[in-house]
Amino acid sequence: MASQKPLLSRAIKLAAAYALALxxxxxxxxxVFWMSSSSFKSELDIxxxxxxxxxxxxxxxxxxxxxxxxxxxxxxxxxxxxxxATTLAMVxxxxAAYALAxxxxxxxxxxxxxxxxxRMLPPIVSVIPMFIIARALGIFDTYWLLAAAYxxxxxxxxxxxxxxxxxxxxxxxxxxxxxxxxSRFQTFWRVTLPLLLPGLAATMVIxxxxxxxxxxxxxxxxxxxxxxxxxxxxxxxKPKAIAWGLASAAGVVMSLPVVVLVLMMQRYLVRGLTLGAxxx
Amino acid sequence: xxIQINNVYKRFGSLTxxxxxxxxxxxxxxxxxxxxSGCGKTTTLRMVAGLETASEGQIFIDGRDMTHAEPRHRDIxxxxxxxxxxxxxxxxxxxxxxxxxxxxxxxxxxxKVEETAGRLGIxxxxxxxxxxxxxxxxxxxxxxxxxxxxPKVFLMDEPLSNLDAKLRAVMRTExxxxxxxxxxxxxxxxxxxxxAMSMADRIAVMRKGDMVQVAPPLQVYDRPATCFVxxxxxxxxxxxxxxxxxxxGRVVCQVQGFGDxxxxxxxxxxxxxxxxxxxxxxGIRPEHLQCVAAGTPGSVEGIVELVEPLGQTxxxxxxxxxxxxxxxxxxxxxxxxxxxxxxxxxxKVRAVGLDx
Numbered sequence: 072m073a074s075q076k077p078l079l080s081r082a083i084k085l086a087a088a089y090a091l092a093l094x095x096x097x098x099x100x101x102x103v104f105w106m107s108s109s110s111f112k113s114e115l116d117i118x119x120x121x122x123x124x125x126x127x128x129x130x131x132x133x134x135x136x137x138x139x140x141x142x143x144x145x146x147x148x149x150x151x152x153x154x155x156a157t158t159l160a161m162v163x164x165x166x167a168a169y170a171l172a173x174x175x176x177x178x179x180x181x182x183x184x185x186x187x188x189x190r191m192l193p194p195i196v197s198v199i200p201m202f203i204i205a206r207a208l209g210i211f212d213t214y215w216l217l218a219a220a221y222x223x224x225x226x227x228x229x230x231x232x233x234x235x236x237x238x239x240x241x242x243x244x245x246x247x248x249x250x251x252x253x254s255r256f257q258t259f260w261r262v263t264l265p266l267l268l269p270g271l272a273a274t275m276v277i278x279x280x281x282x283x284x285x286x287x288x289x290x291x292x293x294x295x296x297x298x299x300x301x302x303x304x305x306x307x308x309k310p311k312a313i314a315w316g317l318a319s320a321a322g323v324v325m326s327l328p329v330v331v332l333v334l335m336m337q338r339y340l341v342r343g344l345t346l347g348a349x350x351x
Numbered sequence: 352x353x354i355q356i357n358n359v360y361k362r363f364g365s366l367t368x369x370x371x372x373x374x375x376x377x378x379x380x381x382x383x384x385x386x387x388s389g390c391g392k393t394t395t396l397r398m399v400a401g402l403e404t405a406s407e408g409q410i411f412i413d414g415r416d417m418t419h420a421e422p423r424h425r426d427i428x429x430x431x432x433x434x435x436x437x438x439x440x441x442x443x444x445x446x447x448x449x450x451x452x453x454x455x456x457x458x459x460x461x462x463k464v465e466e467t468a469g470r471l472g473i474x475x476x477x478x479x480x481x482x483x484x485x486x487x488x489x490x491x492x493x494x495x496x497x498x499x500x501x502p503k504v505f506l507m508d509e510p511l512s513n514l515d516a517k518l519r520a521v522m523r524t525e526x527x528x529x530x531x532x533x534x535x536x537x538x539x540x541x542x543x544x545x546x547a548m549s550m551a552d553r554i555a556v557m558r559k560g561d562m563v564q565v566a567p568p569l570q571v572y573d574r575p576a577t578c579f580v581x582x583x584x585x586x587x588x589x590x591x592x593x594x595x596x597x598x599x600g601r602v603v604c605q606v607q608g609f610g611d612x613x614x615x616x617x618x619x620x621x622x623x624x625x626x627x628x629x630x631x632x633x634g635i636r637p638e639h640l641q642c643v644a645a646g647t648p649g650s651v652e653g654i655v656e657l658v659e660p661l662g663q664t665x666x667x668x669x670x671x672x673x674x675x676x677x678x679x680x681x682x683x684x685x686x687x688x689x690x691x692x693x694x695x696x697x698x699k700v701r702a703v704g705l706d707x
Contacts, residue, residue: 241433243433244435246400249402249421252453253452254421
């Protein structure tokens with residue numbers, strides 16, 4: 072049959088594509104797998120060489136994480152701080168982006184670029200002044216300080232990315248809404264925002280991940296009360312040896328919220344990461 | 352509802368896009384603003400809609416000053432060139448949206464949406480998303496969304512220009528019939544002279560921010576106010592010949608035979624519209640020129656340059672002296688290189704003003 076040959080070559084191509092995808096996935100997934108499996112290993116199993124693949128799983132690392140490193144408190148700290156920061160950055164950033172995308176703001180190109188240029192500053196530059204200011208204001212080692220710092224760090228990114236997403240929505244859709252009887256705010260809330268959901272989801276995940284993983288500011292601007300997960304995870308590295316089991320367990324706990332968030336947002340993420348998806 | 356546009360200007364920085372436009376649009380009138388891109392027609396429409404603010408002047412809708420009112424307070428509907436449909440909503444939700452904003456009861460909303468969809472022939476598509484529909488269907492949805500709340504004024508911004516030629520012709524008649532039946536005052540913006548001619552009660556021809564001529568279609572066609580209007584309307588456009596009034600009042604024309612054909616009335620008009628130096632143009636529609644045998648008394652001698660048979664009519668491109676022009680006739684046996692006579696009937700020759 073004449074049609075069999077192209078069918079065969081298509082099957083080969085498909086198989087090759089799947090094989091490549093599998094190799095790539097394995098390459099990136101292996102460290103995650105190794106971290107997860109190590110977190111369930113005893114000290115003895117971890118230090119085995121060659122590494123052991125089958126072992127009796129234990130929760131001892133997780134128990135130690137909670138008792139020795141106060142991981143539970145740190146998790147709550149992280150959740151509150153990062154939640155506040157993400158909300159702050161998303162709400163303010165999206166509204167600023169809307170203004171820069173839609174209103175006649177004088178010199179808005181300059182403003183947009185200025186906003187982005189804040190991103191170009193290395194975080195280490197701002198740590199010392201922030202430390203001094205926080206001490207003076209009496210907010211050192213509180214939720215507010217880190218939430219504000221992460222929110223402000225995420226803001227330029229939100230403004231810049233959301234502006235593009237908003238500009239991507241044809242203006243006539245909003246104009247139609249205003250003619251249909253909406254005020255400016257109703258137009259934004261009922262028409263623009265639903266169309267922005269994919270973009271919002273993608274942006275939010277990135278802002279969340281940045282704040283969730285942030286270490287430098289967290290280690291410099293907290294001491295006792297507002298310690299976040301990355302800071303206590305670093306404590307698994309002890310002066311004499313690295314507690315691999317503990318570090319792995321901390322890694323797993325840190326990764327989980329991000330994984331959950333991405334899974335929750337998956338529906339929007341695929342569309343959000345490919346710009347221009349809302350054009351009808 | 353009547354609309355008055357009163358000496359309205361729109362400036363973007365140093366650029367004047369609409370240059371003191373004034374016009375009264377009567378209740379129930381189908382008013383078309385026609386012109387090339389960048390002439391200010393869409394900006395004028397958007398100022399009536401409230402999507403742009405006039406830099407100067409006033410806009411009255413139903414006698415009330417609406418110059419600075421928000422779009423939602425003007426009781427207008429609008430159809431956009433790219434339809435402006437909400438891509439995340441179904442056709443039903445799209446049409447329902449203005450009613451929802453006005454907080455109508457759900458049952459009432461459903462009844463109205465179904466009635467309007469039926470009128471526009473899109474009842475079968477109510478569950479679809481706009482992306483699953485063709486351009487013509489989408490424009491119908493946008494019309495339905497506009498009509499569902501019985502607006503007093505309907506603004507249309509080139510609603511047919513994204514459609515193919517055949518569908519455009521169909522939609523043209525449908526829109527005209529629909530808004531005439533409903534008696535809605537309509538302002539329709541287009542760059543397509545056929546749409547303007549076939550739909551309008553009155554046409555406003557715009558150029559560089561000015562309304563050059565505001566008149567019923569046939570009057571615009573028969574008596575174009577300026578060379579720009581004459582050239583913009585009609586296909587092929589009106590033949591225009593440079594002319595001037597000599598000191599003794601005689602008309603001196605690029606093709607003298609056509610200049611001599613001006614009757615007294617047109618001569619008076621020419622006097623009135625001629626510029627400071629007495630310049631104007633003599634205009635003759637291609638279909639009004641008659642081909643006769645060379646040497647016929649009163650005819651102008653012309654050499655056939657090109658014959659373009661279009662089936663229904665034939666375009667004959669002629670050369671008299673060094674002036675080119677075109678005649679539209681029925682089928683013909685003329686061929687390039689033939690020499691013929693051309694007669695311009697006195698009652699069809701127009702004096703046309705130059706553009707400022």
